[in-house]
Amino acid sequence: HSSAATNTGDFSAATNTGNYSAATNTGNYSAATNTGNSSAATNTGNYSTATNTGNYSAATNTGHSSAATNTGNYSTAKVEGKESIAIVTGKDSKACGALGCWLVLTERDERNVIIEVKAVRVDGETIKENTWYKLKDGQIIETEEWK
Numbered sequence: 001h002s003s004a005a006t007n008t009g010d011f012s013a014a015t016n017t018g019n020y021s022a023a024t025n026t027g028n029y030s031a032a033t034n035t036g037n038s039s040a041a042t043n044t045g046n047y048s049t050a051t052n053t054g055n056y057s058a059a060t061n062t063g064h065s066s067a068a069t070n071t072g073n074y075s076t077a078k079v080e081g082k083e084s085i086a087i088v089t090g091k092d093s094k095a096c097g098a099l100g101c102w103l104v105l106t107e108r109d110e111r112n113v114i115i116e117v118k119a120v121r122v123d124g125e126t127i128k129e130n131t132w133y134k135l136k137d138g139q140i141i142e143t144e145e146w147k
Helices: none
Strands: 004-007 013-016 022-025 031-034 040-043 049-052 058-061 067-070 076-079 085-088 094-097 102-108 114-121 132-136 139-143
Touching: 004 013, 004 031, 013 022, 022 031, 031 040, 040 049, 049 058, 058 067, 067 076, 076 085, 085 094, 094 102, 102 132, 114 132
Parallel strands: 004 022, 013 031, 022 040, 031 049, 040 058, 049 067, 058 076, 067 085, 076 094, 085 102
Antiparallel strands: 094 132, 102 114, 132 139
């Protein structure tokens, strides 16, 4: 609980399983992973992955060709590097990305069963850059980050 795992080297991993924790990595080809609720996994290296499985958590990646994934309910995934992907699979979760990035959004019912999954590219027109999206009633809608 209340812990941090930090790594600045290339080809490295920062992993944390505690709640209210942070896993951070700045190296290329790296992974920042967290399984605790209300946690953050952040990565700034290219070709890297920030992954979070806890509810109410955030996965962020700023490196090019990278991924931010979040499987927890009520969580977020954000990518800022070119040709990256943000994936959310939890109930009422949302994703955001830079121009040219991909967002994969999942909608679940009240029993947490998957209803729909959609993938979209941030084109700057239909899907806007640095705007939060979620899937609701089968439609991709804009939303606030923490609403």
